[in-house]
Amino acid sequence: MELKGTVWKFGDDVDTDAIIPARYLNTSDPKELAGYCMEDADPAFPARVRPGDIIAAGKNFGCGSSREHAPIAIKAAGVSCVIAGSFARIFYRNAFNIGLPIFESPEAAADVELGDEVSVDVNTGTITNLSKGKTYRANPVPPFMQQIIAAGGLISYIAERMKRQCTK
């Protein structure tokens, strides 16, 4: 599968309060959350983000709280994937669990700029900056994460396993 979109560029240590401020956490409705996505980092983002757009950022993306509302908001805003130098631990886990594709590549994250057209081959982790004609290789996804993706997220994975246990 290939993802293709225009880049929104952010810096290092983008925290979960920037991705979805706590004042909006009295709902878990993805559509509503998407309306505030990245608001404190770039107030124009929620109104201007287009389906397929890609978020690129520096190190430690998603640091801070465990709120799954953060990857949910990004996904519901139509963002196809996030490319970052590194991801905070809980965000990393949450993104896989809910099926938001994320790619770790310090080189790609450093090079891409706002407005670049970028494509990502999800299977191989190859990131291509179409505007600059450069390619990068994302760090490999751990095998267990691949199983979760293949199952369609953690809940489907667990549901499948529980069913097998019951019929055993």
Added chain:
Amino acid sequence: MQNGVNQMPMTITEKILAAHAGKERVVPGELVSVRVDLVLGNDITAPVAIKEFNKIGVKDVFDRERIALVADHFVPNRDIKSAEQVKTVKEFSRKHGLPHFFDVGQMGIEHCLLPEQGLVGPGDLVIGADSHTCTYGALGAFSTGVGSTDLAATMATGETWLKVPETIKFEFEGTLKPWVGGKDLILYAIGAIGVDGALYKAMEFTGAAIAGLSLDGRFSMCNMAVEAGGKNGIIAPDEITAAYVEGRCRRPYQFYRSDPDAVYEKVYHFDVALIEPQVAFPHLPENTRPVSEAGNVAIDQVVIGSCTNGRMEDLRIAAGVLQGRKVHKNVRLIVFPGTREIYLQALKEGLIETFVTAGGAVSTPTCGPCLGGHMGILAGGERAVATTNRNFKGRMGHPESEVYLSNPAVAAASAVMGRIAGPEEVV
């Protein structure tokens, strides 16, 4: 815990993970499926988890006694939507007969409440849908934050998967200066290594200064492990831990310690005699400075409380500074005790009276202002000194407001002075 000839030495984190994976040993990098002793959710994360749990298609939770659901973030309910969220959690708890659901009246901030109620103990493996779940490492438990989907899966199965982290050891040697506590040690360490300095790693705190630290101080330290990117913070249990958990813990517990020859990814050594009370400037917990180098920073609000510094020792220290003094006319002081029991004890000791007499407002336990939820939101351009754990942009309100993190003594002194101030300027 004996380390035989053929056994590889392990850290305390590795030992707890091995025990819960049913293995003799584990090594960093290994992916293990572990049994959890307790799983935790709150009024923000549990509603999402409940939705996911219902999709799994199991009738019951894995163990009613091992699930704790705490309504603490937007309570007493801030608005209709918050009320609906708490209702979802309450109804789920009733339906599944969960004994450990805490609502207004019994509740406290989750990470103050669970240890106090004896729901977590040494040697436990705890996961919680809240990033500061790492707090319980202060008891010698392995605990870490996850998201709502992991909470849902664990409520169904009683298990989760974890990658065994490498451990970074932080040795704190020497004698603490006056007014320096656990909060300062952890802020100092985060200042030294950065907000991703321990990304995916276990942070083990050791040394003479830790051995002398009260449990409240240890909770503050492990609480903020996540602020350095850490997976967990942990302190080996000792007599201080034993005194705390005896007669309190509802389940049997076990003391683990790292083997003397355990392998660490890195070792940091700090001489605490050189550490002053710390202040983390906006907008990252790593922007630390000694309070004497804070400069003249006028403030509008002081917040004392949270899962980092809302415990008895914190309130006693703050009240000690505020006793017989007045809050500066430009400053709002908000104190929020961590739990109902802490609130009650503070009432008995006269601390609440001290805060109110000084001109402060005392709240029922809630996360409230800590996450910019309610009960103390900042306007654009306003500045707060807070004993909380995060000072991200907009954390306590308007995106143009600022939060400075400190210990309770500095916060109380700043409330009196109307600017960031060290306690010795006041007391």
